Amino acid sequence: MTDRIPPSPTPDPSTQRFWDAAREGKLLIGRNSKTGKTHYPPRPICPFDDEGEVEMVEASGRGTIYSFSIMRAKVPYAIAYVELEEGPRMMTNIIGADFAAIRIGQPVTLKFQPTEGDGYPVPMFTPA
Amino acid sequence: MSIRGKACIVGAYEHPTRKAEDKSVAQLHAEVALGALRDAGLTRADVDGYFCAGDAPGMGPLSMADYLGLNRLTHYDSTDVGGCSYLVHVAHAAEAIAMGKCKVALITLAGRPRSEGVATGTAPRPGDPRQPDVQFEYPFGPAIANMYAMCAQRHMYEYGTTSEQLAWIKVAASHHAQHNEHAMLRKVVTVEDVVNSPLVADPLHRLDCCVISDGGGALVVTSPEIARTLKRPLVSIRGAGEAIKHVDGGRIDLSYTGARYAGARAFEMAGVKPADMKYASIYDSFTITVLMQLEDLGFCEKGQGGKFVSDGNLISGVGRLPFNTDGGGLCNNHPANRGGITKVIEAVRQLRGEAHPAVQVKNCDLALAHGTGGSLGTRHGSATLVLERL
Numbered sequence: 466m467t468d469r470i471p472p473s474p475t476p477d478p479s480t481q482r483f484w485d486a487a488r489e490g491k492l493l494i495g496r497n498s499k500t501g502k503t504h505y506p507p508r509p510i511c512p513f514d515d516e517g518e519v520e521m522v523e524a525s526g527r528g529t530i531y532s533f534s535i536m537r538a539k540v541p542y543a544i545a546y547v548e549l550e551e552g553p554r555m556m557t558n559i560i561g562a563d564f565a566a567i568r569i570g571q572p573v574t575l576k577f578q579p580t581e582g583d584g585y586p587v588p589m590f591t592p593a
Numbered sequence: 594m595s596i597r598g599k600a601c602i603v604g605a606y607e608h609p610t611r612k613a614e615d616k617s618v619a620q621l622h623a624e625v626a627l628g629a630l631r632d633a634g635l636t637r638a639d640v641d642g643y644f645c646a647g648d649a650p651g652m653g654p655l656s657m658a659d660y661l662g663l664n665r666l667t668h669y670d671s672t673d674v675g676g677c678s679y680l681v682h683v684a685h686a687a688e689a690i691a692m693g694k695c696k697v698a699l700i701t702l703a704g705r706p707r708s709e710g711v712a713t714g715t716a717p718r719p720g721d722p723r724q725p726d727v728q729f730e731y732p733f734g735p736a737i738a739n740m741y742a743m744c745a746q747r748h749m750y751e752y753g754t755t756s757e758q759l760a761w762i763k764v765a766a767s768h769h770a771q772h773n774e775h776a777m778l779r780k781v782v783t784v785e786d787v788v789n790s791p792l793v794a795d796p797l798h799r800l801d802c803c804v805i806s807d808g809g810g811a812l813v814v815t816s817p818e819i820a821r822t823l824k825r826p827l828v829s830i831r832g833a834g835e836a837i838k839h840v841d842g843g844r845i846d847l848s849y850t851g852a853r854y855a856g857a858r859a860f861e862m863a864g865v866k867p868a869d870m871k872y873a874s875i876y877d878s879f880t881i882t883v884l885m886q887l888e889d890l891g892f893c894e895k896g897q898g899g900k901f902v903s904d905g906n907l908i909s910g911v912g913r914l915p916f917n918t919d920g921g922g923l924c925n926n927h928p929a930n931r932g933g934i935t936k937v938i939e940a941v942r943q944l945r946g947e948a949h950p951a952v953q954v955k956n957c958d959l960a961l962a963h964g965t966g967g968s969l970g971t972r973h974g975s976a977t978l979v980l981e982r983l
Contacts, residue, residue: 472719474728484728494843504842506729512842532750532847534742535795536734538715544739546845553843556971558733569750580732587732 469542471558473584479509482521484585490577492588493521494553505553525550526575528590535564547573547590561591597862600687601820602828602980604633604813605941607919607934609775611926613807614708618650618929619660621703621809626661629811634823635697637661642668642695642814644686646678648704648929657701668695674837674974675966676876676931678702679812681976683937684833686814696816703809704929713805713930714738715793726840730971737878738802740970742794745881747847749796751896756796758899759880760787763800763923765907766877770920772951777804778924787880801880803921808928810938817983826945831959832863832979839972850882851975852889852963859977860891865959867891870979872943872954873914874936874962877921883907886963887914890977909952918943918952933964937978944982958982 476484483506486493495507499517511519531554533545543559545567559567560576573590580587606628613621622645630636643666649657653671657663668689672681679702686698706713714737720727748754764784770776782800790799820827836854839845860866867890875890877883884898892914893901906912919925919939922932940962942948960980967973 469734471732471734474732475722476728477723477725480728506726506843508725532743532747534739534746534797535792536715536736536739537792537794538734542734544733544735544743546743546847549843554845555843556730556733556735569746589733 469540471578471580471587473580473582474587476585483507487577487586487588492524492526492575494524494549494551495519496522503551503553505549505555527593528573530559530567530569530571530573532569533559533567543567545590558589559591560589594691595862596684596687596691596833597831598817598829599691600814600830601817602683602812602830602937602941603815603820603823603825604629604635604811605938606632607810607926607938608703608808608928610808611775611777611806612707613705616705618703618705619657621705622649622657622701623661625703625809625811626699626701629699629813633813633825635813637663638665639697640699641665642686642689642698644670644682644698644700646671646702647673648702648931676878677933677964677966677974677976678931679934680937680962680964680978681835681974683812683814683830683978684835684976687830687833690814690816696819698814700812700814700934701809702929702931702934704931705807706930707805707807711805714802726971735970737968738797739794740968741879741881742797744847744885744969745796748881748885751848752899754884754899756788757784758903759801759884760784761902761904762877762880762883762907763787765905766917766921766923768908769918769952770924772949773920773925776920776925777806797879797881803878803923803927803932805930806926806928808926810928810934812934812937827983828941828944829981829983830978831981832859833977834858834862835974835976837972837974847970849895850885850889850965850969851973852886852977855975855977856890856963859979863979865979869959870914870961871957872918872940872960873916874940875916876932876936876963876965877917877923878932878965880923882965882969885969886965890963909954915952915954918948931966933966936962936964940980944980
């Protein structure tokens with residue numbers, strides 16, 4: 466029930482792979498090769514540990530709503546943090562949901578959405 | 594080395610304007626600079642330290658030093674952590690003074706978002722595409738209001754906080770603002786007024802939000818030795834703390850703020866407790882901002898903020914903790930969308946006994962000022978000052 470067309474993200478050399486994967490419907494997160502700890506948004510240097518290499522791994526796309534707010538804009542939208550099954554919490558939108566029924570803790574699944582001007586699709590979530 | 598007792602705030606000035614259609618931002622900086630120096634009994638020729646943040650036009654302090662005609666600067670600092678920058682500046686000025694790097698430090702803030710028609714809280718801002726978070730956040734429409742709203746939503750979920758409890762914060766601010774002739778919103782409001790105002794970003798209503806105003810403020814910080822030669826009451830910096838809290842690689846926890854660390858550092862330096870504070874200036878971009886910071890500063894237990902702020906507990910002369918007696922950002926003024934300097938200014942007024950008589954706290958000898966800059970929903974700076982009247 467969202468009509469809002471989001472602006473496209475602008476990749477940089479370190480995130481091009483992430484956004485190319487988005488075009489294939491894949492959500493990548495960072496994982497430390499030594500500690501196994503995951504992070505988001507993914508970056509070439511692990512934010513937690515000096516040791517280990519960052520591997521980009523595909524997330525399952527399953528998560529739960531950590532928090533959310535309905536923005537009462539001309540075209541209202543639901544902004545949220547979704548906690549991925551793998552651990553990281555990521556900023557996103559909840560789509561295909563009755564705003565009044567959105568709850569913290571609600572299970573959701575990944576659904577990439579197109580952006581303005583045939584830009585890179587962005588990872589949003591819909592009730593599972 | 595501690596900066597406890599090493600510097601005093603001797604000048605404090607808040608610009609009376611709330612809409613400055615016919616003034617430039619630089620001009621407002623100059624007007625507040627002179628206002629604070631006049632308040633201190635000093636002149637521009639005395640200034641050898643200058644502090645400003647992102648609201649000051651130009652590269653760091655360069656354009657403003659030029660425009661203000663500051664020719665004796667031996668120290669400067671343009672640390673920018675949004676709205677709390679000016680509390681950080683007070684602490685950094687005290688450090689510089691304690692180290693002998695400067696003697697008289699001037700801090701200025703000014704802006705005119707109201708005249709410029711900025712939809713401060715509701716319009717997502719694209720930001721610099723090189724900022725590493727922008728491409729992962731901006732497409733989803735983060736605006737200031739919905740970021741703080743997500744904190745409120747989470748707080749309600751974890752602790753059972755209610756919209757009515759948040760509303761009490763606005764009610765208290767409005768009780769104070771009625772006495773401030775410069776305040777934008779002087780009408781006393783009720784809990785019902787707040788919860789019945791339109792939703793901006795659930796669960797925050799229009800009246801949970803601060804005002805958008807033009808204006809500015811300035812502070813002058815100097816050594817205790819110089820302060821004693823001036824005619825103003827002595828307001829000493831007894832404790833200071835600063836902290837940054839961020840998204841933490843996807844482990845963001847919206848239930849608390851950086852005040853947890855900034856406050857603890859300031860209280861430790863000052864050797865006092867939250868319960869010792871006679872007055873508190875608490876950053877109030879939104880009602881939820883106040884509630885979370887009060888908890889994190891230790892005025893009440895985590896999760897008990899809703900109960901703490903209810904029933905007028907923040908109203909001067911009524912409750913246990915008089916807060917933002919100028920009406921704060923919620924009712925008075927939020928110049929340049931940055932409420933940090935006005936937090937310090939009202940704390941100084943209280944310590945000097947120069948607040949409006951209707952809201953002046955009796956024998957106010959110990960006060961706190963706390964600021965947040967950036968967004969509680971993503972990344973922010975927090976800064977706390979414990980100030981003492983000597």
